[in-house]
Amino acid sequence: MCSAIPSATTSPIPPSCWICLESSDDTTDTEADTTDATLSLDSRGLAYADGFFTTMGVIDGLILWPEHHLQRLISHAQALQLALDSQGLLTRLQWYAKQLGQGMLKVVVTRSPQSVRGYAYAPNETGSACEVWLKSSAMTVATAESLALPNEHSVPLQPSSSAVCLSAQLACLPPSLAGLKSLNRLDTVLASGELQRIKSQSVANQALNTPSSVNAQDSNTQEAVTQTAAQSNIGEGLLRDMSGHWVEGTMSNVFYQLLDTPSSNSKNFINGNQTSRNYLTTGQWYTPSMAQSGVAGVMRQVIIDALSRTEYPVVIRSLQDEDLPKISQIFFCNALRGIMPMNSLTLLSGEVVRL
Numbered sequence: 001m002c003s004a005i006p007s008a009t010t011s012p013i014p015p016s017c018w019i020c021l022e023s024s025d026d027t028t029d030t031e032a033d034t035t036d037a038t039l040s041l042d043s044r045g046l047a048y049a050d051g052f053f054t055t056m057g058v059i060d061g062l063i064l065w066p067e068h069h070l071q072r073l074i075s076h077a078q079a080l081q082l083a084l085d086s087q088g089l090l091t092r093l094q095w096y097a098k099q100l101g102q103g104m105l106k107v108v109v110t111r112s113p114q115s116v117r118g119y120a121y122a123p124n125e126t127g128s129a130c131e132v133w134l135k136s137s138a139m140t141v142a143t144a145e146s147l148a149l150p151n152e153h154s155v156p157l158q159p160s161s162s163a164v165c166l167s168a169q170l171a172c173l174p175p176s177l178a179g180l181k182s183l184n185r186l187d188t189v190l191a192s193g194e195l196q197r198i199k200s201q202s203v204a205n206q207a208l209n210t211p212s213s214v215n216a217q218d219s220n221t222q223e224a225v226t227q228t229a230a231q232s233n234i235g236e237g238l239l240r241d242m243s244g245h246w247v248e249g250t251m252s253n254v255f256y257q258l259l260d261t262p263s264s265n266s267k268n269f270i271n272g273n274q275t276s277r278n279y280l281t282t283g284q285w286y287t288p289s290m291a292q293s294g295v296a297g298v299m300r301q302v303i304i305d306a307l308s309r310t311e312y313p314v315v316i317r318s319l320q321d322e323d324l325p326k327i328s329q330i331f332f333c334n335a336l337r338g339i340m341p342m343n344s345l346t347l348l349s350g351e352v353v354r355l
Helices: 044-048 066-079 086-100 186-208 219-231 298-306 321-326
Strands: 018-022 051-059 103-111 130-138 145-148 154-157 161-170 234-241 246-249 253-258 327-334 338-346 352-354
Touching: 018 086, 044 103, 051 066, 051 086, 066 086, 066 103, 066 298, 086 103, 086 130, 145 338, 154 298, 161 186, 161 246, 186 234, 234 338, 246 321, 253 298, 253 321, 298 327, 298 338, 321 327
Parallel strands: 154 338, 161 234, 161 338
Antiparallel strands: 018 130, 051 103, 103 130, 145 154, 234 246, 246 253, 253 327, 327 338, 338 352
């Protein structure tokens, strides 16, 4: 299990380096040169993606949403049958957060190497032993704006951007694995690659179709320029799973409102830096289920909890193809960037839904 909290004389994590906080051979950051920490090629995390990870924002030396991250550590360790002292680990991470000041802590937990050949693990304490790796990155987490939650907390608020539907799909998983932030993220890797290609292409198209180079009387060209402009500031891509349900973004969860629901939030929008104080509390927000695919993110749960006692608590509802043209508001969110509002959504057909 985790060793004692590092003492005041322990060096902080070297920038952009990984350290091993816990391993099967009891080598920890207090006993070894952290700059020499290496991952064995026998690691089950590398070989089988046998583990999970979580990313924590740090501001003013404090981990953001520590209780929600603790619940992730506990639930993921239980789901993967790993003997992790989650509370002890969080206590240690808070020490490192204080040393970091502002930035990001990334924690990777893997099952320790096994004597059993292949995928299996031993049916005893050895089988549930784990390794814990930590990387610290100095970066700016807070934004110029924040959005107040009904429970008096606040979350970072990003400027509005546009979203695009992606053709890549997420795998559908059994209930024991659905929603976990496991190390197996190949479907998201490919989706993120698709999003980057779309971003690059939209920038190239915008350069070619500048207002000075188009015929003002060519309506088709004008429409193409308008659509290119809508896609020029792409912030996120919307992903569906193998069953056809739209589930989440490439790095975030998604919340949406529909035009045909009571008290639609169509007049309480975020446009650039203009923010409605009632953005989250006016109208019915929905978020897709994580029951068969996707990652149940920390910020997703923060928002669900914050709105749970308001007039419109969040409703878990699947997002179908036929819903997309009816969306009146949509935002993505994660624990580092907070809320990312969208001003348009480009469908697979090329149609642009203005928000």
